[in-house]
Amino acid sequence: STEDPDLAESTPLATGVSGELTIFAAASLTASFDELAEAFTAENPKVTVHPIVYDGSSTLATQLIEGASADVFAAANESTMADVAGAGELSGDSSIFVTNTLQIAIAPDNPEKITGLTDLTRDGLLVVLCAPEVPCGAASQELLDLDGIPLTPASEEQNVKGVLTKVGAGEADAGLVYKTDVSAAAGAVDGVDIEGAERAINNYTIGVAASAENPEAAQAFVDFVLSDAGQKLLGSFGFGSP
Amino acid sequence: MTGGTVSGSAVSGSLVSGSLEANLLIRRGEFTLDAAVHVEPGEVLALLGPNGSGKSTMLAAIAGLIVPHSGSVSVAGRTLTRVAPGTRTLAVVPEKRGVGLLGQDPLLFPHLDSLDNIAFGRRSAGVGRTAARRDAADWLGAVGLAGFEGRKPSQLSGGQQQRVALARALAARPDVLLLDEPMAALDVETAPMMRRLLRERLADQGIATLLVTHDVLDAIVLADRVAILHEGTIVDEGQKDRVLGQPRNRFAAALAGVNLVSGVADADGVRLPDGRRFEGSHPNERSPQDRVPGDQTQAPHAHAAPVDAADRGTPAAAIFRPSSVRLSTHPPDESSATVLERGSANCWRSTIAVLEPSSGGIACRLADDQGVTVELPPARVSELGLEEGTEVWLSVDPADVTILGTR
Amino acid sequence: MTGGTVSGSAVSGSLVSGSLEANLLIRRGEFTLDAAVHVEPGEVLALLGPNGSGKSTMLAAIAGLIVPHSGSVSVAGRTLTRVAPGTRTLAVVPEKRGVGLLGQDPLLFPHLDSLDNIAFGRRSAGVGRTAARRDAADWLGAVGLAGFEGRKPSQLSGGQQQRVALARALAARPDVLLLDEPMAALDVETAPMMRRLLRERLADQGIATLLVTHDVLDAIVLADRVAILHEGTIVDEGQKDRVLGQPRNRFAAALAGVNLVSGVADADGVRLPDGRRFEGSHPNERSPQDRVPGDQTQAPHAHAAPVDAADRGTPAAAIFRPSSVRLSTHPPDESSATVLERGSANCWRSTIAVLEPSSGGIACRLADDQGVTVELPPARVSELGLEEGTEVWLSVDPADVTILGTR
Amino acid sequence: MEPRQTQRAGTNQRAGTIPRPLLVFAIVGLAFLILPIIGLFWRVDWAELPAAITSPEAVQALWLSLRTGVTATIICLVLGIPLALLIARSRPRIAGILRALTTLPLVLPPLVGGIALLYLLGRNGLIGSVLDVGFGFGIPFTTAAVVIAQAFVAMPFLVITLEGSLRTAGTQYETVAATLGASRWTVFRRITVPLAMPGLLAGTVLCFARAIGEFGATALFAGNAAGVTRTMPLAIYTAFNGAGVSQDSAIALSLLLIVVAIVILLFLRTWRTDVAL
């Protein structure tokens, strides 16, 4: 932690917090939270943010419940956060900090000319979805049901990454993923917006862990995420504001 | 030889050896071993017997590799095995017995060279590497393999392996040594050398030794006493001169290279089940030069069992050498009368079953009930025109026949 | 015996066998084998030699288990191995050679019972399971183990394993059979039975056989010719009667149980390097009954090499039996004069190095340069008070000595 | 008191030949392996268990796992036994290289193994593109893909284990068989394989266990479609992700997998005593 007074003065939003900060974040937040952490330390130079631990929300939740110590937990849905809270591992309340909407992921240049959900039922088209048990799968199913589209996926992937990999590798022609995932894919896949995608919104939640060793810094980080600066940064990755 | 050196680097233990007592009942499938042996310190007991008679089984039980169904093993009064109904089984583990076993298969440790194989026993006894290897080098010299220190077993010939295994067993300095055909793979020049080595070392160190062998020469040279094992029971046991000189069973007779025909005692001979009669002298009547091979003692033995009038009707046998039998191709009445002094005793008719070379000329095995063999000079065989199937008349001088009670 | 049955269920192959020719140069570490053998169909060549002389190595090369550094092997004119500088190496794989090898270790397949072990060769030749097992059962009976069909090797005694291995090798009906000490673990009653079995079957099937053994009786009973291998070279070869009856080297003499002392030929005897002289008769002068053991032929052999005047200065040896040597504890001038008819020839002084029992009485090994052994009746040993270290005077009647040129 | 050994009379077994201190380590080792599994049982929700393991999805996944696991094991045996023999009979230098190559798939995290398979057999893969264009069929998303993924991760275990046993068994009995006229194939079938049976069975056990436990490569290469590619491990993972943090049904399914595996392994044991030496 730097003691440089110049730097401390030059950051007007400084909250005066210090110490170390451990963050558990859902895998889909990978790139965005790295930048958030960077921006946060720029504002709070006395805080050292450990490399953020990314994994599936369920994995992280299990670890928290079984004794892992973290200060901040950011989950990709609400139910996982509820489980953690139920186990008494959350200090205070959690907040929804971003939302995410689905997009159709397709190979670059859209060789199959897919324009909407109805195209996915076309014969001979290989479509992959997330498993209905995981958040993106639940959202996909909800959306398909709302439109009454009878889609039999070639595979129900365990996570978004599985869908992206298959579409990116050309194994599948299309898949439903989050908008943020398409933008993170940096050209390996293209995204097609879904009409009425906002009907199945996924809410990301964040909270301070009960086991937090540095609750002040943790709260400062949560506040930063919810701040305009944080929201703006997250927006640049494709997330929507709650 | 390096005898002095090996003893010189002795570390301990060779003087505490004691006598071996074993009394064993073991069942293996249909086979049952029920036998007892006793060996004094420094004594060698040769255990002879046909294949499958239970010799190796007996050694394994004494070495503690198998637990008998009942019986006991003790060395120098210390009980190593005791199995009896109603009592708790005692079985000292093999490595705490002080009983060395050289099995039928040399089983040298394949990953160790000759020297380390031989040094293994000493090193297990806690002797340092250098001392154990020095001792091992002496042993390697003693078995005539100086220069083979670094050879792995796979780089040794069969006989060389056998010698390393012998050295390994001796170098471990057991109180009791069990040797299972230790000379089997040795050449004619090495075998006597190894016999001499064994004789010296076993006596020096007062080791009680049980020696299993199929070579009667091993028994003659090395053993003090001989036991004959047959189908799991000891059918004869005693001083080697008595057992081999006056054999009481077919196997011992075969070992000694003599014919033995058995029946029941009558007046002064033996009557065979097929009616033949044999007459002869009793062991204590015979002059020394009449002795069958292997009988080297001066005086007749206490173990000998000459037949006298009181023994009539008891089992008895006639023993005679293959070379003592006279063979002719004519009935005796046409030939010289000397053969038939006393009626038809010692005289019979048979046909030749097998004719084969032997170390003493040509052996004619007769198509006899009791498989008598006759040994003839090659010249005589061609003179008589003998062939397999030829009908022959045989006789043997009573002076060349020994009559013995058998059990 | 089941000979008829076994031949009856023969499927093929036994009549095409031919002669074996092998000419091999093999280096193994410091050891070099450089030897050639030739065996006719139906003939048995006994290969004798000390431990480590290269016998097993030779068999392995003939069976195709090792490739020689140079040389060739052929059977019935078909080349199985040919290695020569500048030409492409030819080495037919072992299974296509028709050469059976029974090694020093029986190596029965541990997972197969006796019957399947014996049937293995036939089944490999494509014979059906039932036929092969029937054939195997016959062989099992022939080696005296009827009733042991279902036994795994681990449930057999050492000698029983050896017999199953022999049956397995014979049942495979090779054109050429290589036997490495096939009788080593057999008891005295079984060994003659197995020798008889081998004699019958090998001759019947016209198999060319190379037999390695340390038991001279195997050679006498089974072999037609004998070759002596020493340190990788064949030092003598010929009809068994000649090689064993008139041995030309120490090893053959030891096999035949006679003394051989070597030096150079002079007038009508041999002068030893230490100055001793031996006189005697030449083989073709001797009468049949003077022959040393193992010499069973009527007429002297073409291979024999009697010394005559022209041979003076060439290597020669004197051969005499241990029992022909007369031993006394007094210098000859004090004893009867008969021993010294011709000056000091056949007469020398020595000390006793080792006294040990032997099959013919007591063997006295002399502290001689050339290790002469004298055999005496036990009575005579105690009469003379002989001990190790006793100084003795020795003589041997020239009539009992054979003089031979050695190469 | 004399040191003792207990054993059945007349047998040649030296029971308890293990140095006593080692016995302690052995027991610690065993405890280390099975305590965590006992921990699972301890946490299981017994009330929910029957429903979880008798659900049609669970039964379907189990059945698929067994089918694919057995098929993959058979493929591993067919390809792996010859490979093990090749390695065991090669010169030391070549054997070392072959062994290292064979072991490589083990080092790859299964996920990467899945990617590697996709790159090879996927629609745009080296071989997959040929299949796709030439024959119009794709491997990913089929049950065949599951089997391939399982075989890919499981085969090294079979090969390396068997190779160790083949090397220990040596070649002397093979040589004897050859001198009796047995062709290489006969030797292989009647001598080599039976003598290496303990190692072969050990390898088969490892291979089968690894195959039915395989998750990562399958998920990536084969996908997760109920009845086609959703094996037990995928079902367990799906359940784990789905039911929030309580994981009850994931654990219930794991127990089902464990019990089935135990039954199969004990069955293999019985078979083993029959064929072993």
Add this chain to the structure above:
Amino acid sequence: MEPRQTQRAGTNQRAGTIPRPLLVFAIVGLAFLILPIIGLFWRVDWAELPAAITSPEAVQALWLSLRTGVTATIICLVLGIPLALLIARSRPRIAGILRALTTLPLVLPPLVGGIALLYLLGRNGLIGSVLDVGFGFGIPFTTAAVVIAQAFVAMPFLVITLEGSLRTAGTQYETVAATLGASRWTVFRRITVPLAMPGLLAGTVLCFARAIGEFGATALFAGNAAGVTRTMPLAIYTAFNGAGVSQDSAIALSLLLIVVAIVILLFLRTWRTDVAL
């Protein structure tokens, strides 16, 4: 033309004793195992490779992997060799049960293995709670947890492989050693272990490879903290999740892992030829 064999003169090796058709299978098997890995190489972005594998994170993860992998392997050897011996020397019935128990961790998807370890050693676990309350320290999410997770998944391979070899090697030489007066410990050290060396080395190879490739149990039980618990497989997973769809750095890291593993396995090979029979 006569069938031939090629071999060095004077040696006792029968090279090429493999039946020819089997050779085909062996080669197919080998291709099956290494083609996917070659596929990986084919797809790698060589321009980015140097940067990816020399980044401090990669080096840190590699170093952690090696440290934990070696430690886990040592633990497996210490506990696994005695366990293998115990199984190999038990009566068939008991051996079968022990073998099945030992194999169980293999069947568990690594994820469930991680859960099981958490349930046992976690803060609320059977043993973990005792440690936590009694000594105030927790195992999960430490480097020790990585080692435990690796040892848990890798040990069965060592045990089962070695057990096969011990059984094949038999007990006859041990018996001979005992009659020469060698204590059980001496027999173990100087006879049992050297004679089972091929199997022990094979098992060690498998065990080490499995340990450094371990991902699932580690991720759950030990977490994914850089420098503490982020081993190569976790780094690869993180890279895979992080970098969108291109997976370039994940593949680069995998290649690094493969190359390091090859070096270590080939080193083991060299050592092997020295000690082998």
